[in-house]
Structures are given as C-alpha cells and as structure tokens.
Amino acid sequence: MTDARRGAVSFRGVVKTFGSFTAIPGLDLEIEPGELVTLLGPSGCGKTTTLRMLAGLETPTSGEIAIGGTEVTRLPANRRDVSMVFQSYALFPHMSVARNVAYGLESGGMKPREARAAAIEGLNLVGLTGMADRLPSELSGGQQQRVAVARALVLEPQVLLLDEPLSNLDARLRRRVRTEIRDLQQRLGFTAVYVTHDQEEALAVSDRIVVMREGRIAQQGSPRELYEAPASEFIADFIGEANVLPCEVLSIEGGDASVRVGGATLTLPARDAAPGPAKLAARANAIRLTPGPGPLTGRILSAAYLGDHMEYEVETDLGTLFVVAPEDDNAFGQGSDVALAFRARGLALIA
Incomplete structure (x- = not known):
C-alpha cells in the first residue's frame, strides 16, 4: 500500500446472501482516499449490510473488498484498519470519558499513560476539552456522540465508518453534530463511509452519495447532481420529494x-x-x-x-x-x- 492509496476502498463484484435471500446481488464501488461517501436508501436497501461487510462484521458470499489497496475480504474485524461509530454510541457507563476513548488504545497494547494522553488529544479534537474525567451520563447526547467519534479517531484508522450516527439525537442537535462531523472530516482528511436513511443529512455531509435500492446502486454522484439531475423517478422522489408530472x-x-x-x-x-x-x-x-x-x-x-x-x-x-x-x-x-x-x-x- 502506498500513502497515496491509504484510505481507498474497493468493492469488486461483492455478493451477499442470507440463506435464499440475496441482500447484495453484485456491488462494484470505489471510494477515494479522503472522501466522505454516504450510503443512502430506504430500510432494507442493503446499505447497512454493505457497511458491515466493510467493517468485517459480515463476510461476503463472493467478491472482494480492499482497503488501501490490500484485500481484506476474509480478514476478521479486529485485523482491519477501520473504526466504527455506532448509532447507540456504545460507551461504557462506568468509565470516564477519557477511559472510554483510551480503551481501544490500551487493548492494543499502549501504556495507560500514553493512551490517556492520546485520548485527551482526541477529545480536544472534537471540542470536548476539559471533559475527560466526566462520566458519559454527565454529557448531552451530542457530546456522547462526539466521544464515540473521538474513540474511533484516536485509533488512526484508514477508514471511519458511521452507522446512522445521529438517529438518537433531536432535530436541532442532529444539524449541529452533522456539521461538526463534516468539519472534522474535511480538516483531518480521513476517508469516511456514512450510512443514513435521512436525505437531508446525506445532502449536508457528503462528497458523494450512493443511493441504494434492493441491494444495487440506483445512482451515485455529488449531492447537487442527485438533487438537480435525478436519473429516475425513484431518485427524484427519494432525494427531496419531487413532484413527478406527466x-x-x-x-x-x-x-x-x-x-x-x-x-x-x-x-x-x-x-x-x-x-x-x-x-x-x-x-x-x-x-x-x-x-x-x-x-x-x-x-x-x-x-x-x-x-x-x-x-x-x-x-x-x-x-x-x-x-x-x-x-x-x-x-x-x-x-x-x-x-x-x-x-x-x-x-x-x-x-
């Protein structure tokens, strides 16, 4: 892998079946280093299955997945250079914020003092300076989500995966946190794959949106391209609720x-x-x-x-x-x- 390809993601002919049901009939997708790509679509379209295969939480039935130019199709989740931010935050309630962020570093063998220093740096990065010794219960929902992002970022992954990260927040907080995530991604230049069913959220954060339908890519492009030049009635209605007239x-x-x-x-x-x-x-x-x-x-x-x-x-x-x-x-x-x-x-x- 060269530094130039660090963070690149490739799906090549990826198929995923569950018994007799084919969730992903054949996915080809390239994500460039430093790009924030959103997988968007209605429930059951295959976006979460795609993310879980990239994370190593599901194994493709066939096809190949590569990260940074290295094939990872059969590698377990703990051997992939990715970090995931879950919709539920998944914070340890009995640990301080700093210990939550440092947990993955310590599990990987870093000394506790070094891990805490990296955790505090990560918290500063997401705007949580001075909150290292608080418990998660002492933070707002938006602050807890930023802790989850910091925990993922301190591992310095090639790719950050975000699975419906804002769905537990109220509307006003969703707008603020999505702006913070986008600003952070642009400032640090990491590759991110973001899953949501919220069209407005996808338009706000993405370099590129991949709209999925029944496990296939219905259309992909910049937010402006999808909004102003939908390729089908489905895209026109799904992105921005257009009126479709004869x-x-x-x-x-x-x-x-x-x-x-x-x-x-x-x-x-x-x-x-x-x-x-x-x-x-x-x-x-x-x-x-x-x-x-x-x-x-x-x-x-x-x-x-x-x-x-x-x-x-x-x-x-x-x-x-x-x-x-x-x-x-x-x-x-x-x-x-x-x-x-x-x-x-x-x-x-x-x-």
Whole structure:
C-alpha cells in the first residue's frame, strides 16, 4: 500500500446472501482516499449490510473488498484498519470519558499513560476539552456522540465508518453534530463511509452519495447532481420529494427540449430524452402559485404555515402536487383557486 492509496476502498463484484435471500446481488464501488461517501436508501436497501461487510462484521458470499489497496475480504474485524461509530454510541457507563476513548488504545497494547494522553488529544479534537474525567451520563447526547467519534479517531484508522450516527439525537442537535462531523472530516482528511436513511443529512455531509435500492446502486454522484439531475423517478422522489408530472417532449434542439406540462411549455436540458411522452421531476419550491387564471390551474387542498415558508397540497389535472412557497409570497387558504407556474431551477426530465 502506498500513502497515496491509504484510505481507498474497493468493492469488486461483492455478493451477499442470507440463506435464499440475496441482500447484495453484485456491488462494484470505489471510494477515494479522503472522501466522505454516504450510503443512502430506504430500510432494507442493503446499505447497512454493505457497511458491515466493510467493517468485517459480515463476510461476503463472493467478491472482494480492499482497503488501501490490500484485500481484506476474509480478514476478521479486529485485523482491519477501520473504526466504527455506532448509532447507540456504545460507551461504557462506568468509565470516564477519557477511559472510554483510551480503551481501544490500551487493548492494543499502549501504556495507560500514553493512551490517556492520546485520548485527551482526541477529545480536544472534537471540542470536548476539559471533559475527560466526566462520566458519559454527565454529557448531552451530542457530546456522547462526539466521544464515540473521538474513540474511533484516536485509533488512526484508514477508514471511519458511521452507522446512522445521529438517529438518537433531536432535530436541532442532529444539524449541529452533522456539521461538526463534516468539519472534522474535511480538516483531518480521513476517508469516511456514512450510512443514513435521512436525505437531508446525506445532502449536508457528503462528497458523494450512493443511493441504494434492493441491494444495487440506483445512482451515485455529488449531492447537487442527485438533487438537480435525478436519473429516475425513484431518485427524484427519494432525494427531496419531487413532484413527478406527466409531460410531453415536443422537440429537441441543441441539447434543449421543448416540453409541454399541462398547458405550459418549458425549455429544459434534454438529458437524452426523445420526443414523445416523458416525466418531469419538479421540486416543491420550483412551483410558483399566483392568483387568477393561467395555463395550469389548481385548488388548494391544504395550507400550512411554517414560519418562513408555506406548504401546500394543490389538486390539479396532473395530480396532487406538494408546493413550498416563501412566506412573503401570496398566502392562499384552503379551497383557493390558483394558477401554477414553474421557476427556472428545480426541474429535470427523467427516464
């Protein structure tokens, strides 16, 4: 292994079966050193099984896994250069924070004094200076999660694995801790594989998102690529809850498509579309509501005020649409008749 490949991860033709059930039918995935890749998908899609195979907690039925250019497919978990942060934190309640962080180092043969010094350095790294002698019960949930991250990082693994690390935190704390994890990863440049079912979390922390469905990669790319250019109806709906509308591609010219949606005609990137029936993914904030008649009309089924924006369900000839509008736009009540128009961004033709 060269330093340049330290932290690189490869899945080559990996298959995992449980009896007659095939959880992963054949996975090929490359993760670059220093990259934070999120495995995202609904329950049962194979993301956690993939992470557990990388950690050595499950053995592939066939195929190869490599870390840093070295094959590790059959190596036990304790011989892989990875550390894992679990959703439950898995801290020892009777040990101080410093002893929790130092535990893995001492188990590996480091002298207690050296292990404590490394543990305190790790705690400083995650913003827990001065808390070394507290018990886990004396910390908040977010602080406990940072202890779990410090415990993993002091082992200096090639790859840090995070399995739903924020699922036990409330919404506000999740936002703060995910920012801290991302900042730490970028500052230290370690490779991380992050598993979550939360689309917003994945968009916030990732260099690259791998969306999985039924054990296969449905699409992978940067957060912006997946959000703005979904490859399928499944991706469009799963990443950001897009409205998927029937449409017709009228013509293609110079990479642009002329598209009819209801009574409106739009010009959009063609994305390999051909003239004829198609589908349009429209983000909730890409639809604008106005009073009065228009080429596409609807009726407000529900209206919810959420402080800085309104959320609407609108009945139209194209189906019921979910619309998010800034609070300073026109506010409409239930039963209002509205015209719908499309903003310039947040629209994509899909297969």
